[in-house]
Amino acid sequence: MTTRRITQLIRATAVSEGAGVTVHRTIGTPARRNLDPFLMLDHFSSDDPNDYIAGFPDHPHRGFITVTYMLDGHMLHQDSMGNRGDLRAGGVQWMKAASGVIHSEMPQQSEGLMHGFQLWVNLPADDKMSDPNYQEFSPESIPVIDTGDARVHLISGEFGGQRGPVRDPRTDVQYLHVVLQPRARFTHALPGGFAAFVYLFEGSGVITGDDLEPHSLAVLGSGDDAQLHAGDGGAEFILVAGRPIGEPIVQYGPFVMNTRDEIEQAMADYRDNRLVRKKAAMTGR
Ligand code: FE
Numbered sequence: 001m002t003t004r005r006i007t008q009l010i011r012a013t014a015v016s017e018g019a020g021v022t023v024h025r026t027i028g029t030p031a032r033r034n035l036d037p038f039l040m041l042d043h044f045s046s047d048d049p050n051d052y053i054a055g056f057p058d059h060p061h062r063g064f065i066t067v068t069y070m071l072d073g074h075m076l077h078q079d080s081m082g083n084r085g086d087l088r089a090g091g092v093q094w095m096k097a098a099s100g101v102i103h104s105e106m107p108q109q110s111e112g113l114m115h116g117f118q119l120w121v122n123l124p125a126d127d128k129m130s131d132p133n134y135q136e137f138s139p140e141s142i143p144v145i146d147t148g149d150a151r152v153h154l155i156s157g158e159f160g161g162q163r164g165p166v167r168d169p170r171t172d173v174q175y176l177h178v179v180l181q182p183r184a185r186f187t188h189a190l191p192g193g194f195a196a197f198v199y200l201f202e203g204s205g206v207i208t209g210d211d212l213e214p215h216s217l218a219v220l221g222s223g224d225d226a227q228l229h230a231g232d233g234g235a236e237f238i239l240v241a242g243r244p245i246g247e248p249i250v251q252y253g254p255f256v257m258n259t260r261d262e263i264e265q266a267m268a269d270y271r272d273n274r275l276v277r278k279k280a281a282m283t284g285r
Helices: 260-271
Strands: 006-011 013-017 021-025 038-046 056-061 064-072 074-079 084-088 092-096 101-107 114-122 133-137 144-146 150-156 174-180 185-189 195-207 210-212 216-220 225-242 250-252 255-257
Touching: 006 210, 038 195, 038 225, 064 074, 064 084, 064 174, 074 092, 084 133, 114 225, 174 185, 210 216, 210 225, 250 260, 255 260
Parallel strands: none
Antiparallel strands: 006 216, 013 021, 021 038, 038 114, 056 101, 064 092, 064 114, 074 084, 074 101, 092 133, 144 150, 150 174, 174 225, 185 225, 195 210, 195 216, 195 225, 250 255
């Protein structure tokens, strides 16, 4: 067995998004434009309402999937498919924007902690213009596996004989939120060809001899498993992996396509009110 080593360490960059929300971005910055199939990772964590109260008013997406995982706080999602979703601590929202969605994500609190992640997962060319789909998963539907050393919230993929509720057959995304005891070791087998990363947000950790600080993302190289040793204060992190798509990526803000022409088309469609082609029903729980 070979353990995956760190091939790149990315410190989060503070970015202002939406109407003025501060997010900590790692994937999707000049340091790392993408990690096929992942296009962006934003971590939002603040107890200062000025950092989040403006929210994300109506904005478009085309060509990929957004996965939002809330750890603290309360957001309301409304979209052009007619979905209205309450995103609460421990819940997950999976939105396949595909051919086009316009949505808003607005905080439902004026004080307290707002904490979570948004991950963008690319779609292959033959799926980019398919119908959008929206799924919401309540906190109760996310399995929590306690190994003694670690508590694992399983958003997608398999761990400890259980399976997370989010399914993405194209990239087989595995998404684990791990709370690791002080000085404990966490090991998770991953398919060899999958891209993988660890984002640490509490405590400290070591991956194959390299230290990992909070708010940094470790891109993992090839190998059979991912392994992390927690420091004296324990470690809290997400471990995410997925099958690369291997196609050209052309991105312009919220549109991610394969060619420049398709981006121009997306911009023209948005301008002419043709971005949203399909409505879809809410499924999942
Ligand atoms: Fe959005």
